[in-house]
Amino acid sequence: MKAPSFQYHRAASVQHGLELIREFAGTGKFMSGGQTLMPMMNLRLAAAEHLIDVGALPELRETREAGRRAFVGGGVTHAMVEDGKVRDPARGLLAHVAAGIAYRSVRNRGTMGGSLAHADPAADWPCALRALDAVVVIRGADGERELPLADFQRGLMETALGEDELLVGVLLPELSPKARWAYRKFCHKVGEFAHSICAVVHDPELRFANVVLGAAADKPVRLANLCDYLAQGMTAGAVGGAQYAGALRKDLTEAAGLDPTTYDYQLHQTIVTRSLAEALQK
Numbered sequence: 001m002k003a004p005s006f007q008y009h010r011a012a013s014v015q016h017g018l019e020l021i022r023e024f025a026g027t028g029k030f031m032s033g034g035q036t037l038m039p040m041m042n043l044r045l046a047a048a049e050h051l052i053d054v055g056a057l058p059e060l061r062e063t064r065e066a067g068r069r070a071f072v073g074g075g076v077t078h079a080m081v082e083d084g085k086v087r088d089p090a091r092g093l094l095a096h097v098a099a100g101i102a103y104r105s106v107r108n109r110g111t112m113g114g115s116l117a118h119a120d121p122a123a124d125w126p127c128a129l130r131a132l133d134a135v136v137v138i139r140g141a142d143g144e145r146e147l148p149l150a151d152f153q154r155g156l157m158e159t160a161l162g163e164d165e166l167l168v169g170v171l172l173p174e175l176s177p178k179a180r181w182a183y184r185k186f187c188h189k190v191g192e193f194a195h196s197i198c199a200v201v202h203d204p205e206l207r208f209a210n211v212v213l214g215a216a217a218d219k220p221v222r223l224a225n226l227c228d229y230l231a232q233g234m235t236a237g238a239v240g241g242a243q244y245a246g247a248l249r250k251d252l253t254e255a256a257g258l259d260p261t262t263y264d265y266q267l268h269q270t271i272v273t274r275s276l277a278e279a280l281q282k
C-alpha cells in the first residue's frame with residue numbers, strides 16, 4: 001500500500017516550520033527521519049495533507065552544555081549518537097542504546113525527537129531517557145516550555161505535544177564518575193522492537209536511582225520500590241534475596257500491572273533482574 005497523496009515542505013528553520021504547521025491548521029505533520037511516519041502513512045494508520053520536513057535542520061542537530069545539564073537536539077539521529085558525534089553526558093549509555101535500535105539504515109535517518117514524539121511504549125529512547133530523568137524542550141507559537149519526560153508521555157503513542165508544537169530537544173543530566181548504568185532489551189530477532197526493556201541508572205552523587213521498564217505497559221514504567229531499594233544501597237548480592245523479590249513483585253504487579261502467572265511477567269522479571277545485577281556489578 002502507498003500513502004495517500006500529500007504535499008512535502010522542507011522547513012528552512014524551526015521558526016519557518018512552526019509557521020507552516022500553523023498555516024496548515026490541523027492538516028500538517030512534522031517529519032524528522034520519516035522512519036515511523038512514512039510506514040504508518042503507507043499502512044494508512046496516519047494521515048496528513050502536508051508534511052513539514054524538519055529532519056536536517058542544523059538547529060535541531062545542536063548539542064550543547066546547558067548549565068549542569070546537556071542539551072541534545074531533537075533532530076539528532078540514532079546513528080550520530082552511536083558514532084559518538086554527540087557528546088554523551090550519560091557516560092556511554094546513549095551510544096549503547098542508539099546502537100541497539102533497529103538496523104543501521106533506520107538509525108541513519110531516525111531521530112531522538114521523532115522517537116519521543118511518536119511515544120511507542122516499546123521504543124528505546126522513551127525508556128532510556130526516562131531513566132535519566134530527561135526533560136523535553138518544546139517550542140510553539142507561545143514560545144518554549146520544558147516538561148519532564150515522565151509527564152510528556154501520557155500513554156500509548158500519546159504525548160503532551162500540541163498539534164502545532166515541535167519537540168526541539170531534550171535536557172539530560174551530566175552523570176558523575178560514580179554513576180553506573182545498565183540497559184538490556186529482549187527481542188526475538190535483532191532490529192525488531194523489544195518485548196522487554198530495562199534501563200537502570202544510579203548516580204549516588206546526583207542522588208538519583210531509576211529502574212525503568214519498557215514494553216510492558218502503555219508507556220515506560222518507573223519501578224519505584226526497586227528505585228528506593230537501589231537508592232538505599234542495594235548491593236549485587238541482594239539481587240534474588242527476599243527483599244529484592246518482594247520489591248520486584250510489587251512493582252511488576254502494581255506499577256506495570258503484570259500477572260505473575262504469565263510468560264510476560266517471567267520475561268520482564270528476568271530482564272529487570274539481569275539489568276540490576278549488571279549495573280550493581282559496575
Ligand SMILES: Cc1cc2nc3c(=O)[nH]c(=O)nc-3n(C[C@H](O)[C@H](O)[C@H](O)COP(=O)(O)OP(=O)(O)OC[C@H]3O[C@@H](n4cnc5c(N)ncnc54)[C@H](O)[C@@H]3O)c2cc1C
Binds near residue numbers: 113117167194
Ligand atoms: C524496521 C524498523 C525497526 C525499528 N526498530 C526500532 C527499535 O528497535 N527501537 C526503537 O526505539 N525504534 C525503532 N524503530 C523506530 C525508529 O527508531 C524511528 O526512527 C523513530 O521511532 C521515529 O523517529 P523519526 O525521526 O523517523 O520520526 P518520524 O517518523 O519522522 O516521526 C514520527 C512521529 O513523530 C512526529 N515528530 C517527528 N519529529 C518531531 C518533532 N521534532 N517534534 C514533534 N513531532 C515530531 C511526527 O509527526 C510523527 O508523528 C524502528 C523503525 C523501523 C522502520
